[in-house]
Amino acid sequence: MLNIGIVGVGQFGQNHARIMSQSKLINLVGLYDKKPKRAKEIGEKHNIKVFSDYQSLLDKCDAMVIVVNTISHYELAKSALLKKRHVFLEKPITEELAQAKELIEIAALNDLRLQVGHIERFNPVILEISSLIKDPIFIEVHRIAPFSARGTDVPVVHELMIHDLDFILAFIDSKVKHISASGSKVMTKSIDIANARIEFENGAVANVTASRISLKRSRQARIFQKDAYFSLDFQEKSVRIVTKSKKLYKVYPKILAGKFDDINQEDVVDIREVKASSDGKDALTMELEAFFQAIEAGSNPLVDGVAGYNALEVAQKIVEKINT
Numbered sequence: 434m435l436n437i438g439i440v441g442v443g444q445f446g447q448n449h450a451r452i453m454s455q456s457k458l459i460n461l462v463g464l465y466d467k468k469p470k471r472a473k474e475i476g477e478k479h480n481i482k483v484f485s486d487y488q489s490l491l492d493k494c495d496a497m498v499i500v501v502n503t504i505s506h507y508e509l510a511k512s513a514l515l516k517k518r519h520v521f522l523e524k525p526i527t528e529e530l531a532q533a534k535e536l537i538e539i540a541a542l543n544d545l546r547l548q549v550g551h552i553e554r555f556n557p558v559i560l561e562i563s564s565l566i567k568d569p570i571f572i573e574v575h576r577i578a579p580f581s582a583r584g585t586d587v588p589v590v591h592e593l594m595i596h597d598l599d600f601i602l603a604f605i606d607s608k609v610k611h612i613s614a615s616g617s618k619v620m621t622k623s624i625d626i627a628n629a630r631i632e633f634e635n636g637a638v639a640n641v642t643a644s645r646i647s648l649k650r651s652r653q654a655r656i657f658q659k660d661a662y663f664s665l666d667f668q669e670k671s672v673r674i675v676t677k678s679k680k681l682y683k684v685y686p687k688i689l690a691g692k693f694d695d696i697n698q699e700d701v702v703d704i705r706e707v708k709a710s711s712d713g714k715d716a717l718t719m720e721l722e723a724f725f726q727a728i729e730a731g732s733n734p735l736v737d738g739v740a741g742y743n744a745l746e747v748a749q750k751i752v753e754k755i756n757t
Contacts, residue, residue: 434458434459434460435458435459435460435495435496435725435728435729436459436460436462436493436494436495436496437453437459437460437461437462437494437495437496437497437498437725438461438462438463438464438465438484438490438491438493438494438496438497438498439453439461439463439464439465439481439497439498439499439500440464440465440466440487440490440497440498440499440500440501440509441466441499441500441501441523442464442466442471442472442475442500443466443471443500443501443583444583445500445523445583446466446500446501447475448717449498449500449717449721450464450475450479450481451479452717452718452721453498453721454479454480454481456721456722456725458722458725458726459725461481462482462490462493462494463476463481463482463483463484463490463493464476464481464482464483464484464490465483465484465485465486465487465489465490469485487509487512488512491512491513491516491518492516494518495518495519495728496513496518496519496520496521496546496724496725496728497509497510497513497518497519497520497521498521498721498724499513499520499521499522499523500523500550501523502586503525503527503528503586503587503591504528504586506522506523506525506526506527506528506532507527507528507529507532507535507536510522510527510536510547511535511536511539514536514539514540514543514545514547515539517543517545518545519545519546519547519724519728520536520540520545520546520547520548521548521550521721521724522536522547522548522549522550522741523549523550524549524550524551524552524591524595524596524599524741524744525549525587525591525595525741525744525745525748526549526738526741526742526744526745527745530742530745530746530749533738533741533742533745534742536738537738537739537742540738544731546724546727546728546733546734546737547734547737547738547741548723548724548727548734548735548736548737548738549736549737549738549740549741549744550720550736551595551596551599551600551736551740551741551744552596552716552717552720553596553597553599553600553667553716554599554600554603554720554735554736555716555717555719555720555723555735556667556670556709556716557670557709557710557716558665558666558667558670558671558672558709559600559665560709561672561707561709562656562663562665562672562674563604565661565663565674566604566656566658566663567658567660568606568635568637568658568659569604569605569637569656569657569658570636570637570638570657570658570659571637571638571639571640571655571656571657572601572604572605572637572638572639572640572654572655572656572657573639573640573641573654573655574597574601574639574640574641574642574653574654574655575642575651575652575653575654576593576594576596576597576641576642576643576644576651576652577642577643577644577645577647577649577650577651577652578593578644578645578647578650578651579645579646579647579648579649579650580620580625580645580646581645585620585621585623585645587623588616588623588624588625588627588752589616589623589624589625589626589627589643589644589645590616590624590627590629590643590748590751590752590755591745591748591752592643592645593643593644593645594627594629594641594642594643594748594751595744595745595748597641597643597654598641598744598747598748599736599740599741599743599744601631601639601641602740602743602744602747603740604656605633605635605637605639606635607633607634607635607637608633608634609631609632609633609634609747609750610632610633610634611631611632612629612630612631612632612747612750612751612754613629613630613754614627614628614629614630614751614754614755615627615628615754615755616628616751616755619646620645620646624752624755625644625645625646626643626644626645626646627642627643627644627751627755628640628641628642628643629641629751629754631747650668651668652666652667652668653665653666653667654667660676660677661674661675661676661677662674662675662676663675669708670708670709671706671707671708671709672706672707672709673704673705673706673707674704674705674706674707675702675703675704675705676702676703676705677701677702677703678701678702678703679703720736723735
């Protein structure tokens with residue numbers, strides 16, 4: 434059984450600790466947090482051993498789950514990888530692309546699994562439609578949330594939008610051709626609201642908006658391709674799938690002739706609404722289990738270091754466009 438350690442049990446990290454403390458797939462060796470009081474609180478709550486320093490925990494583990502501020506990602510992950518420990522690293526992978534590249538190279542050199550926490554890839558609604566998405570033409574995503582102090586150490590592009598950049602890059606199999614973007618600082622010293630238009634070499638386009646200064650929380654996406662349209666609600670874990678009706682061939686001559694009076698919507702499209710099922714597991718549980726299973730199988734994680742690098746690269750370009 435894998436021996437796993439967790440570093441960072443703050444507002445988000447405590448969820449990782451809770452899930453791993455209940456997992457039957459691993460042995461949770463212990464946790465470390467730079468705030469001893471917080472470490473003690475979470476350790477007692479979930480019956481997890483608390484370590485007083487990172488290296489002591491690292492020595493007893495096969496893999497580390499790192500859930501700390503982005504500024505510390507590189508140092509902690511590099512230390513673990515050099516000790517030949519597998520690493521799960523929350524998003525964004527690192528602050529700088531050069532740091533991410535180095536981590537990827539160390540992991541590859543030592544045949545280690547490096548997974549990045551782009552949790553939306555494990556959202557049941559994404560898993561529900563991933564096999565149906567073929568060569569998207571246009572993707573539009575809105576991810577907005579009320580203000581919270583958590584995550585404001587980085588621009589909203591790196592905090593929220595990067596989730597959508599990751600799954601867009603996973604679905605559109607083409608290089609980025611051009612990016613245009615706008616945004617603004619409102620509540621913090623970094624970008625709090627941003628919009629980007631990403632054009633790809635194959636002609637596909639993605640329009641992405643993220644805000645952490647909204648009055649409500651909403652995470653929605655629309656994906657268009659030649660034979661279908663998908664309307665996703667990440668929060669509700671539901672998707673509306675619109676495809677060409679089997680009756681379309683019957684009314685197509687009328688459409689070509691401009692005779693629309695006696696054509697109904699069901700003659701043109703089939704609409705199917707699906708509530709995605711996750712068998713009682715949330716996205717974070719599935720994400721962590723995927724990491725453990727990748728280690729056991731010696732396989733590449735679904736969201737590996739390269740995926741983390743690619744999302745960060747586009748995020749950096751968006752921020753540069755906004756700042757200039």
